[in-house]
Amino acid sequence: AQDRDWWRGAVIYQIYPRSFQDSNGDGIGDLAGIIQRLPHIAELGVDAIWISPFFRSPMVDFGYDVSDYRDVDQIFGTLGDFDALIERAHQLGLKVLIDLVLSHTSEQHAWFRESRSGPDNAKSDWYVWADAKPDGTQPNNWLSIFGGPAWEWSTERQQYYLHNFLVEQPDLNLHNPDVQDELLNIVRFWLDRGVDGFRLDTVNLYFHDPELRNNPVLPIGERNEILTPSVNPYNWQDHLYDKNRPENLAFLKRLRAVLDEYPATTSVGEVSDAQRGLAIQSQYTSGDDMLHMCYDFAFLSGTYPSGDRVADVLDTFGELGPESWACWAFSNHDVMRHISRWELPKPAARTFAALLLSLRGSVCLYQGEELGLSEAYVPFEELQDPYGIRFWPKYHGRDGCRTPIPWVHDGVNGGFSTAKPWLPLPVDHLEHAVARQTEDWDSMLRFYRKMIGYRQSREALRTGSFEVIERRPELLSFIRRSGNETLFCAFALSDEPQAISLPPGRWQADDSAPFRATLLGPERVLEPWQVVYALK
Numbered sequence: 001a002q003d004r005d006w007w008r009g010a011v012i013y014q015i016y017p018r019s020f021q022d023s024n025g026d027g028i029g030d031l032a033g034i035i036q037r038l039p040h041i042a043e044l045g046v047d048a049i050w051i052s053p054f055f056r057s058p059m060v061d062f063g064y065d066v067s068d069y070r071d072v073d074q075i076f077g078t079l080g081d082f083d084a085l086i087e088r089a090h091q092l093g094l095k096v097l098i099d100l101v102l103s104h105t106s107e108q109h110a111w112f113r114e115s116r117s118g119p120d121n122a123k124s125d126w127y128v129w130a131d132a133k134p135d136g137t138q139p140n141n142w143l144s145i146f147g148g149p150a151w152e153w154s155t156e157r158q159q160y161y162l163h164n165f166l167v168e169q170p171d172l173n174l175h176n177p178d179v180q181d182e183l184l185n186i187v188r189f190w191l192d193r194g195v196d197g198f199r200l201d202t203v204n205l206y207f208h209d210p211e212l213r214n215n216p217v218l219p220i221g222e223r224n225e226i227l228t229p230s231v232n233p234y235n236w237q238d239h240l241y242d243k244n245r246p247e248n249l250a251f252l253k254r255l256r257a258v259l260d261e262y263p264a265t266t267s268v269g270e271v272s273d274a275q276r277g278l279a280i281q282s283q284y285t286s287g288d289d290m291l292h293m294c295y296d297f298a299f300l301s302g303t304y305p306s307g308d309r310v311a312d313v314l315d316t317f318g319e320l321g322p323e324s325w326a327c328w329a330f331s332n333h334d335v336m337r338h339i340s341r342w343e344l345p346k347p348a349a350r351t352f353a354a355l356l357l358s359l360r361g362s363v364c365l366y367q368g369e370e371l372g373l374s375e376a377y378v379p380f381e382e383l384q385d386p387y388g389i390r391f392w393p394k395y396h397g398r399d400g401c402r403t404p405i406p407w408v409h410d411g412v413n414g415g416f417s418t419a420k421p422w423l424p425l426p427v428d429h430l431e432h433a434v435a436r437q438t439e440d441w442d443s444m445l446r447f448y449r450k451m452i453g454y455r456q457s458r459e460a461l462r463t464g465s466f467e468v469i470e471r472r473p474e475l476l477s478f479i480r481r482s483g484n485e486t487l488f489c490a491f492a493l494s495d496e497p498q499a500i501s502l503p504p505g506r507w508q509a510d511d512s513a514p515f516r517a518t519l520l521g522p523e524r525v526l527e528p529w530q531v532v533y534a535l536k
């Protein structure tokens, strides 16, 4: 029997396929390369992989611009390769989540080419078309997340179309029931191929206000500088009308109903909205007829996760109700790697990894995080991300977290590819190569294996309740509890020793935790960056 709740508390490993492993010597990672490296992921002890888009695409946004949802891009392989990937992953006990980009397509998609050709074809209404204002300007003040207006003029159709991201990524019109039906057919197509679920790209951008009302512009003090760089005027608006629309709830119910036709599937919706992200997440995960989880942005920003802040985020999430289930991440393919983003001192890296893997919720780890990789510097001449090229030098874009994975320290291109990689592999990443860390019993990689194994072995850590005991910027402690298992977790988040108070009861350091099992002495002081797990 399959455990239909496997995703609760699961650890999910995110693969960015272009940069994971190249198998055919063209400098770009591919599905066959992923298959080759699946044992590395299985050995980490995670539950599932999430693979960023590999569908047919002109790759203007590196796969987040899909031109055919039912095929694998030739640069990544074939549908046959994908079937083999699923089979191998399942043999290794790994679930497979794929990344569906349903909010927009590529401008090269056949639907868009037809839609663009005029106002009365079968696909006319599949995208968001609007007339120019009498003076020729855009229909309203909506902005693109990647810069400039969210409207692009089509000389062919003589109307504007909506694009929340690049000009090459026109937004689908989900108010049209035919569009919804076709998207759900695509969901079925991949479920029939054996996937265990989906990461849903920009799930809160599926719908727009049909009246195309202007977004309010925020007063300077309230501007959002969290999700995208502050240089981007997108952050200066309150996104009331271009996303987060209530019509989405009914569509998500339809999507969930399709998922429920298949056993033990899951969904994690990416909700990017600094202003009302949590409120949206709470709506989207409000019951077993909605999404399973939402992907939370709280720890993807530049804001340092001090002990009190982590406690506040978890408390706020806990208040959303017992059904709401978060999925936490420190790093992904869109943001600076967290070790660099928070300027973590060396001993802090393990402390924060342990903290992430002790939170209530599910966890996404991004490829390379298990190696302790820092952000790569990619010079302007080698930049690939259109978002970075546009805002350089105020913002460098997303290439610094997308550089290839170093597999060996002494081979060509770190064992990633025999050809020049599509993004440079930083020389200082080679010392973090998988092979080298595997040999070193005290490496970051070995630590991640032990820590993930520990989380998997303690039901309290995986799914237990969460109760904060002490919250200070430099100290966080909490109790996780499941059945008879009561686990006290404490994290010193400072270069200085930290006084700590134990909750009442008799506590015994947990020997199975990947930290030296010190029983707290009477003085009850944690060493800098010390982590303690103790059982009652």
Ligand code: TEU
Residues within 6 Å of the ligand: 061, 064, 065, 101, 145, 165, 201, 202, 227, 228, 272, 333, 334, 335, 398
């Ligand atoms: O990202 C959605 C999103 O909100 C991004 O704008 C994010 O805030 C930004 O990249 C942070 O720098 C998703 C994907 O994760 C991203 O890779 C895609 O480019 C985007 O959707 C469009 O599909």
Ligand code: CA
Residues within 6 Å of the ligand: 022, 023, 024, 025, 026, 027, 028, 029, 030, 075
């Ligand atoms: Ca390749």
